[in-house]
Amino acid sequence: MTLDLLRFTTAGSVDDGKSTLIGRLLYDSKQVFEDQLAHVAQASERRGGEGTLDLALLTDGLRAEREQGITIDVAYRYFATAKRRFIIADCPGHQQYTRNMVTGASTADVSVVLLDARRGVLEQSKRHAFISALLGIPDMVVAVNKMDLVEYSQERFEELRAEFEGYSEKLKGVQRITYIPMSALNGDNVVSRSAEMPWYDGPVLLDHLEQVEVAYDHPGEKPARFPVQWVIRPAAGETDYRGYSGQLASGALRRGEEITVLPGGLRSRIAAIDTFDGELEEATAPMSLTLRLEDELDISRGELICHPEETPSVSRELSADVCWMTPDLLRPGSRYLLKHTSRTVTAVIDSLEDQLDTHTLERIGAPTELGLNDIGRMRLRTSAPLAFDPYSSNRRTGSFILIDESSNATVGAGMIAQDA
Amino acid sequence: MSIATRPQLSHLRALESEAIHVMREVAAEFERPVLLFSGGKDSIVLLRLAEKAFRPAPFPFPLMHVDTGHNFPEVIEYRDRRVRELGERLIVASVQESIDSGRAVEETGPRASRNRLQTVTLLDAIAEHGFDAAFGGARRDEERARAKERIMSFRDDFGQWDPKNQRPELWNLYNGRINKGEHVRVFPLSNWTELDVWEYIDSEQLEVPSIYFAHEREVFRRDGMLYAMSPFTELIDGEEVFTDTVRYRTVGDMSCTGGVVSKAQTLEQVVLEIAATTITERGETRADDRVSEAAMEDRKKAGYF
Numbered sequence: 001m002t003l004d005l006l007r008f009t010t011a012g013s014v015d016d017g018k019s020t021l022i023g024r025l026l027y028d029s030k031q032v033f034e035d036q037l038a039h040v041a042q043a044s045e046r047r048g049g050e051g052t053l054d055l056a057l058l059t060d061g062l063r064a065e066r067e068q069g070i071t072i073d074v075a076y077r078y079f080a081t082a083k084r085r086f087i088i089a090d091c092p093g094h095q096q097y098t099r100n101m102v103t104g105a106s107t108a109d110v111s112v113v114l115l116d117a118r119r120g121v122l123e124q125s126k127r128h129a130f131i132s133a134l135l136g137i138p139d140m141v142v143a144v145n146k147m148d149l150v151e152y153s154q155e156r157f158e159e160l161r162a163e164f165e166g167y168s169e170k171l172k173g174v175q176r177i178t179y180i181p182m183s184a185l186n187g188d189n190v191v192s193r194s195a196e197m198p199w200y201d202g203p204v205l206l207d208h209l210e211q212v213e214v215a216y217d218h219p220g221e222k223p224a225r226f227p228v229q230w231v232i233r234p235a236a237g238e239t240d241y242r243g244y245s246g247q248l249a250s251g252a253l254r255r256g257e258e259i260t261v262l263p264g265g266l267r268s269r270i271a272a273i274d275t276f277d278g279e280l281e282e283a284t285a286p287m288s289l290t291l292r293l294e295d296e297l298d299i300s301r302g303e304l305i306c307h308p309e310e311t312p313s314v315s316r317e318l319s320a321d322v323c324w325m326t327p328d329l330l331r332p333g334s335r336y337l338l339k340h341t342s343r344t345v346t347a348v349i350d351s352l353e354d355q356l357d358t359h360t361l362e363r364i365g366a367p368t369e370l371g372l373n374d375i376g377r378m379r380l381r382t383s384a385p386l387a388f389d390p391y392s393s394n395r396r397t398g399s400f401i402l403i404d405e406s407s408n409a410t411v412g413a414g415m416i417a418q419d420a
Numbered sequence: 421m422s423i424a425t426r427p428q429l430s431h432l433r434a435l436e437s438e439a440i441h442v443m444r445e446v447a448a449e450f451e452r453p454v455l456l457f458s459g460g461k462d463s464i465v466l467l468r469l470a471e472k473a474f475r476p477a478p479f480p481f482p483l484m485h486v487d488t489g490h491n492f493p494e495v496i497e498y499r500d501r502r503v504r505e506l507g508e509r510l511i512v513a514s515v516q517e518s519i520d521s522g523r524a525v526e527e528t529g530p531r532a533s534r535n536r537l538q539t540v541t542l543l544d545a546i547a548e549h550g551f552d553a554a555f556g557g558a559r560r561d562e563e564r565a566r567a568k569e570r571i572m573s574f575r576d577d578f579g580q581w582d583p584k585n586q587r588p589e590l591w592n593l594y595n596g597r598i599n600k601g602e603h604v605r606v607f608p609l610s611n612w613t614e615l616d617v618w619e620y621i622d623s624e625q626l627e628v629p630s631i632y633f634a635h636e637r638e639v640f641r642r643d644g645m646l647y648a649m650s651p652f653t654e655l656i657d658g659e660e661v662f663t664d665t666v667r668y669r670t671v672g673d674m675s676c677t678g679g680v681v682s683k684a685q686t687l688e689q690v691v692l693e694i695a696a697t698t699i700t701e702r703g704e705t706r707a708d709d710r711v712s713e714a715a716m717e718d719r720k721k722a723g724y725f
């Protein structure tokens with residue numbers, strides 16, 4: 001059984017046809033409304049002359065983008081079929097928008113990497129693939145677009161697949177890559193099967209998106225992680241209710257189970273799993289719920305409830321890959337606020353270990369600083385212990401953001417390393 | 421641990437869980453949140469989500485309605501009843517008062533609307549009460565500018581939104597740090613569509629104001645939309661008043677919200693109608709968004725909902 005909500009991200013080089021592809025998905029799955037279409041038809045004719053319909057305009061966002069004709073921020077799109085509801089994080093492809101790509105990828109289950117069949121595997125497509133892998137997206141689709149411009153040639157498709165496969169060997173964490181030849185402009189292999197490419201017997205894009213399994217399909221496979229967000233205590237005197245609320249980040253919890261509360265290590269049992277709709281015997285990720293415990297413990301926001309036999313690391317030191325999101329340089333010795341699950345602490349960058357070259361995928365040794373859109377491995381020390389997992393095994397308890405206390409800006413996106 | 425088959429979350433439950441998480445984050449990280457409640461379907465869903473997030477305790481924030489004075493009476497009646505049922509506190513910020521005190525200037529002519537004036541009243545009320553976070557029911561599927569807005573969206577000390585300089589929003593980690601005088605708008609329904617909202621209202625069996633169901637009403641046609649006759653209406657030459665069976669897809673100011681011809685009398689019928697519709701909610705019913713290609717973007721930058 002699969003979750004009926006799928007989040008995917010798209011990115012590619014400018015002009016690979018990303019906007020056209022999304023427009024095509026929306027249009028062919030009949031998600032475009034008449035007034036939107038009229039609007040797009042009008043705008044297309046203004047730009048391209050009578051009779052043109054540029055589906056790319058369907059995903060047109062802000063005025064600055066319309067003026068410059070580029071996507072500069074993540075935009076979210078929604079469509080549904082009988083099988084699933086989809087959320088698209090539509091990301092810009094330029095290097096200068098790496099941070100937007102990271103943002104879009106952070107919540108995605110699938111990433112759709114676009115290639116232009118004529119131009120081949122360009123740097124931006126590689127960067128997107130790399131970032132998707134770094135952000136832990138297990139399922140990747142390589143959409144080889146504009147097949148109509150290479151005479152729907154199987155040979156060209158195989159050539160590109162081979163080239164990308166060579167590159168993708170270095171992408172850690174990606175469990176499956178599906179290659180699909182398509183023409184977003186003409187609609188081949190996007191929603192309906194192409195008559196032009198009888199040699200292709202794989203799935204068309206929409207079928208694949210409808211069927212692919214996502215992380216939450218097997219919530220029980222992961223250890224339970226429940227960060228406490230909020231303590232529910234009705235006004236004193238009225239009742240002695242005390243509930244610990246939060247969203248189950250992974251795994252499952254059952255009534256009666258023994259739990260431990262980190263970082264302190266106190267133990268108790270689950271007395272009840274409450275929701276507004278009544279008590280539950282068992283809850284699975286990603287549900288929001290409220291736990292009552294058998295013992296009266298003093299637990300507050302930022303602590304983590306889990307099973308005592310499956311605990312995460314608890315430490316004040318960690319090692320992580322950080323994508324830097326601001327022009328102010330990151331240097332060892334700098335201090336930031338670090339928000340991890342529902343806990344915010346102060347963190348110091350102890351050392352910069354290396355930097356990732358998003359082109360060659362090599363790690364290059366100890367840089368002195370990181371600039372906007374750079375990604376590097378660093379060691380951090382925190383003012384209080386955190387309970388965390390490696391990002392590769394848990395995206396919720398393995399991620400954090402860094403906040404600059406003077407500007408309040410979100411300046412870094414961190415993914416905790418295996419050997420943290 | 422065993423990997424027995426477990427009940428799966430439907431997309432509505434997944435969206436619900438995400439929204440509850442957002443609400444609890446805001447309650448925990450801000451000192452003075454407020455929930456904007458208009459009596460419309462989206463804010464009705466917000467109230468249910470707040471119940472799910474905070475009961476059995478009272479909400480850790482008051483509710484606030486920015487009242488244009490040109491509302492549908494059915495909606496005001498519903499608003500007051502719902503607030504009483506919940507036992508929560510409602511603040512009413514009045515556009516009429518902003519006009520009377522000279523803070524806002526009434527538009528004139530038959531196409532006048534108090535829609536834009538709401539921004540003044542809203543920002544004044546946020547400042548007066550010292551609110552640092554305001555929950556709104558806006559969704560990203562509504563409109564192109566909204567498609568890019570964050571779930572937690574920063575507003576500077578003038579209440580302005582800067583679409584080109586938004587904070588990156590990663591995973592479900594929201595950065596709620598602001599300085600005094602600034603605030604955030606929070607949109608827990610960002611990832612919901614209009615259909616999701618109606619399916620949720622149906623599955624939760626929530627009561628909604630009667631104008632969401634088909635009813636007979638005196639209307640007139642303008643710019644291709646059906647507007648309700650009201651004490652505030654000024655007809656333009658040639659416009660005729662007639663009676664039709666309509667319902668509303670959005671509830672806004674009577675002066676700029678159009679009805680749609682409909683037979684839907686129950687929640688299930690509304691869900692079916694929305695699932696089959698070929699026109700967007702705002703395109704069909706909101707004159708305020710038709711003004712220009714970037715009408716919403718401009719209003720949002722100035723501090724609108």
Ligand SMILES: Nc1nc2c(ncn2[C@@H]2O[C@H](COP(=O)(O)OP(=O)(O)O)[C@@H](O)[C@H]2O)c(=O)[nH]1
Nearest residue numbers: 014015016017018019020056145146183184185
């Ligand atoms: N021939 C052909 N042209 C395409 C295809 N997909 C997109 N295009 C064209 O390529 C150009 C760039 O497409 P667009 O979707 O705007 O690219 P984006 O910059 O990646 O969003 C436009 O002129 C599209 O019409 C395709 O499959 N075949």
